[in-house]
Amino acid sequence: MEKINIGIIGLGERGYSLLKSVILEIDYVDVLGVCDIYEDRTERGFDIVAEKRGNKPVRTNDYKVLLGMPEIDAIVITSAWESHLQIAMEAMNAGKYVGVEVGGAYSIDDCWKLVHTYEKTGTPCMMMENCCYGRNELMVLNMVRQGIFGDIVHCAGGYHHDLRHEISFGNENRHYRLRNYLSRNCENYPTHELGPIAKVLDINRGNRMLSLNSVASRAAGLSDFIKRKKPEDTRLLNAEFKQGDIVTTIIKCARGETIVLTLDTTLPRAYSRGFCVRGTKGMYEEQTHSIFLDGVHHEYDYNWSKQWGNADKYREEYEHPIWKKYLTEGVKGGHEGMDWLVFNAFFESVANKTQTPIDVYDSAAWMSISTLSEQSIACGGATVYIPDFTNGKWLQPQTKAEGKYSL
Amino acid sequence: MEKINIGIIGLGERGYSLLKSVILEIDYVDVLGVCDIYEDRTERGFDIVAEKRGNKPVRTNDYKVLLGMPEIDAIVITSAWESHLQIAMEAMNAGKYVGVEVGGAYSIDDCWKLVHTYEKTGTPCMMMENCCYGRNELMVLNMVRQGIFGDIVHCAGGYHHDLRHEISFGNENRHYRLRNYLSRNCENYPTHELGPIAKVLDINRGNRMLSLNSVASRAAGLSDFIKRKKPEDTRLLNAEFKQGDIVTTIIKCARGETIVLTLDTTLPRAYSRGFCVRGTKGMYEEQTHSIFLDGVHHEYDYNWSKQWGNADKYREEYEHPIWKKYLTEGVKGGHEGMDWLVFNAFFESVANKTQTPIDVYDSAAWMSISTLSEQSIACGGATVYIPDFTNGKWLQPQTKAEGKYSL
Numbered sequence: 063m064e065k066i067n068i069g070i071i072g073l074g075e076r077g078y079s080l081l082k083s084v085i086l087e088i089d090y091v092d093v094l095g096v097c098d099i100y101e102d103r104t105e106r107g108f109d110i111v112a113e114k115r116g117n118k119p120v121r122t123n124d125y126k127v128l129l130g131m132p133e134i135d136a137i138v139i140t141s142a143w144e145s146h147l148q149i150a151m152e153a154m155n156a157g158k159y160v161g162v163e164v165g166g167a168y169s170i171d172d173c174w175k176l177v178h179t180y181e182k183t184g185t186p187c188m189m190m191e192n193c194c195y196g197r198n199e200l201m202v203l204n205m206v207r208q209g210i211f212g213d214i215v216h217c218a219g220g221y222h223h224d225l226r227h228e229i230s231f232g233n234e235n236r237h238y239r240l241r242n243y244l245s246r247n248c249e250n251y252p253t254h255e256l257g258p259i260a261k262v263l264d265i266n267r268g269n270r271m272l273s274l275n276s277v278a279s280r281a282a283g284l285s286d287f288i289k290r291k292k293p294e295d296t297r298l299l300n301a302e303f304k305q306g307d308i309v310t311t312i313i314k315c316a317r318g319e320t321i322v323l324t325l326d327t328t329l330p331r332a333y334s335r336g337f338c339v340r341g342t343k344g345m346y347e348e349q350t351h352s353i354f355l356d357g358v359h360h361e362y363d364y365n366w367s368k369q370w371g372n373a374d375k376y377r378e379e380y381e382h383p384i385w386k387k388y389l390t391e392g393v394k395g396g397h398e399g400m401d402w403l404v405f406n407a408f409f410e411s412v413a414n415k416t417q418t419p420i421d422v423y424d425s426a427a428w429m430s431i432s433t434l435s436e437q438s439i440a441c442g443g444a445t446v447y448i449p450d451f452t453n454g455k456w457l458q459p460q461t462k463a464e465g466k467y468s469l
Numbered sequence: 470m471e472k473i474n475i476g477i478i479g480l481g482e483r484g485y486s487l488l489k490s491v492i493l494e495i496d497y498v499d500v501l502g503v504c505d506i507y508e509d510r511t512e513r514g515f516d517i518v519a520e521k522r523g524n525k526p527v528r529t530n531d532y533k534v535l536l537g538m539p540e541i542d543a544i545v546i547t548s549a550w551e552s553h554l555q556i557a558m559e560a561m562n563a564g565k566y567v568g569v570e571v572g573g574a575y576s577i578d579d580c581w582k583l584v585h586t587y588e589k590t591g592t593p594c595m596m597m598e599n600c601c602y603g604r605n606e607l608m609v610l611n612m613v614r615q616g617i618f619g620d621i622v623h624c625a626g627g628y629h630h631d632l633r634h635e636i637s638f639g640n641e642n643r644h645y646r647l648r649n650y651l652s653r654n655c656e657n658y659p660t661h662e663l664g665p666i667a668k669v670l671d672i673n674r675g676n677r678m679l680s681l682n683s684v685a686s687r688a689a690g691l692s693d694f695i696k697r698k699k700p701e702d703t704r705l706l707n708a709e710f711k712q713g714d715i716v717t718t719i720i721k722c723a724r725g726e727t728i729v730l731t732l733d734t735t736l737p738r739a740y741s742r743g744f745c746v747r748g749t750k751g752m753y754e755e756q757t758h759s760i761f762l763d764g765v766h767h768e769y770d771y772n773w774s775k776q777w778g779n780a781d782k783y784r785e786e787y788e789h790p791i792w793k794k795y796l797t798e799g800v801k802g803g804h805e806g807m808d809w810l811v812f813n814a815f816f817e818s819v820a821n822k823t824q825t826p827i828d829v830y831d832s833a834a835w836m837s838i839s840t841l842s843e844q845s846i847a848c849g850g851a852t853v854y855i856p857d858f859t860n861g862k863w864l865q866p867q868t869k870a871e872g873k874y875s876l
Binding site: 215282310314340 | 752
């Protein structure tokens with residue numbers, strides 16, 4: 063692989079750990095610039111590059127400095143959610159490939175501007191949705207494409223992750239999640255598991271998301287948690303969180319499929335992405351990690367618990383080629399290996415100067431769900447139209463991005 | 470218990486099996502009348518009563534005959550969905566307690582008429598929602614009422630039951646489900662698991678359901694099934710089913726809780742009621758039959774599979790008193806013992822001339838979800854207001870029905 067140079071913007075928990083455990087472990091990628099608005103974080107980023115690679119990257123609090131460096135090929139954006147799209151657009155205008163961490167959009171205008179910037183510059187922008195490269199997600203995608211589940215009519219997924227501690231007390235209250243949970247009420251983190259579902263349902267490639275309805279429960283989890291865990295934190299103790307504990311969003315697609323997304327981050331529970339795919343011939347359900355196939359399993363088998371976990375039995379036959387190869391070579395990096403794959407997918411496209419496997423239309427469509435759900439919730443669950451960011455291109459077969467990590 | 474006399478209207482699969490395995494096994498209940506519009510079914514009902522009890526019940530195709538019998542105290546309605554409310558109202562007007570099998574309403578007008586009939590006659594009407602007496606549902610209700618899960622903010626449930634064979638070929642195409650699936654598109658069977666959830670959330674007793682949004686996937690499951698299983702059945706082969714395979718309904722409650730209901734009856738899968746209760750201190754999830762408690766379990770425990778099934782560990786401490794007693798006496802009847810309990814609950818109220826544990830306001834509110842979801846789906850997922858069938862009585866503490874089976 064040809065050597066490439068990158069800069070990274072945003073060195074909080076996520077940015078730093080990606081830099082350290084993923085990016086600096088990929089030998090054909092050099093890190094020439096590190097940036098964060100907080101001095102301590104920039105220093106930490108500089109130090110880890112110097113320690114692991116020996117080079118001294120440019121360190122700055124102003125991301126425009128990195129965008130102005132002609133030797134940089136690509137920018138990785140791991141900053142606060144609100145800053146993602148502005149930085150992404152400036153980077154595209156500067157001719158840098160953009161790999162932007164997951165998050166949701168704050169307005170439809172921003173999504174359109176992102177698309178327009180791509181169409182003007184031709185510079186790819188990829189949302190770094192690592193769950194698209196999850197082992198189970200890819201096995202299920204492989205099975206879907208082989209028709210094992212029949213005609214797919216419904217998918218579900220969510221971000222079921224108890225973040226009460228991180229939101230309330232993480233990062234000395236500098237965490238961007240805190241201000242979002244205090245002031246907004248929406249599906250603020252839609253792309254796990256919408257990304258993998260979009261690939262299953264051919265979104266923007268023969269199908270598209272048409273409309274959604276979003277309803278939020280009241281917000282009780284964070285206040286209850288703070289009262290019990292840190293009654294001395296008077297600022298947060300009196301805070302009124304606007305973000306509902308559980309946000310349920312139903313998306314209707316052009317071909318008639320429904321997608322149910324759940325945001326579930328402020329109540330006690332175990333982690334799950336709640337991935338579920340339903341077809342006329344079978345289903346996969348992450349919750350029990352099980353597969354039901356028509357004719358193989360029986361609907362009158364009420365004791366399904368004996369089949370819990372049976373999805374592992376399908377690995378040999380249906381493991382996705384990306385993961386087959388990966389398992390042979392050795393799984394690396396964070397989040398059960400997904401981070402490694404999604405970053406290699408991005409960097410491969412940068413090195414080969416090809417389209418990214420998650421493109422700007424995917425990124426815009428997936429991110430738009432946040433602001434559209436905010437609109438729906440604000441209007442009492444009203445049906446909201448989802449724009450067609452491809453302007454009709456979804457109707458024609460799209461060329462898939464080339465490369466080893468094509469989805 | 471004082472002896473009571475009943476008549477049963479509707480002797481299809483459900484009515485007959487209830488009569489045979491539940492009603493005729495309860496010694497203080499005599500069956501004095503059996504009715505169905507089909508001759509063969511009425512005969513079958515007559516025969517089983519004669520065989521098991523020795524008495525010869527009145528047999529008729531006209532339910533008004535049973536309503537005119539002064540010696541009958543209560544009517545059990547197990548007929549087709551569409552006929553439930555008309556028969557129920559006539560029975561109440563005739564002074565008979567009404568136990569009506571589960572199903573959904575076809576109009577809001579019908580729900581109001583049911584309530585008005587009760588308010589005029591004072592005759593109780595109980596929806597026979599057996600799942601309210603499910604062992605897990607009652608244990609969870611018990612835990613909720615003891616505050617184990619903290620403040621409840623969200624519940625989910627559904628009717629996940631592969632009925633493709635029953636709908637397509639069951640009962641020589643006389644099954645009421647067939648005509649409903651051919652011509653309607655709605656949450657046609659909401660009360661599993663809305664009934665148990667309503668008890669958890671104090672619906673009509675301090676809380677109420679305010680609004681809903683319903684979205685249906687396209688209908689693909691039945692057509693695909695029929696093509697594969699009975700390609701010679703030309704009538705159904707060319708049928709266009711209107712009922713979407715998966716219907717998702719989000720209900721918002723007055724206290725701010727959300728309820729997500731799923732109808733899921735025409736795609737391959739194992740049975741589940743998908744019961745889930747989420748609070749600030751814990752959760753129960755039927756899918757993995759597991760309980761997560763804040764401080765006991767850990768949110769960073771990503772390997773939750775080792776806790777699957779752990780709800781059984783809570784039996785000793787939290788088994789509901791109704792089930793504790795029941796297990797000692799011996800579990801009887803169909804559907805894992807739930808049918809026996811719900812029928813005893815109803816007959817106990819009849820014998821004692823008391824209010825039923827599920828009353829007419831519960832029945833109307835729960836049934837209304839079908840027609841309201843039909844409205845929402847027809848209007849593209851529009852937010853629909855759920856009437857307050859109590860006319861404000863829910864704001865004040867309600868006396869709970871007395872008796873051993875009080876919920």
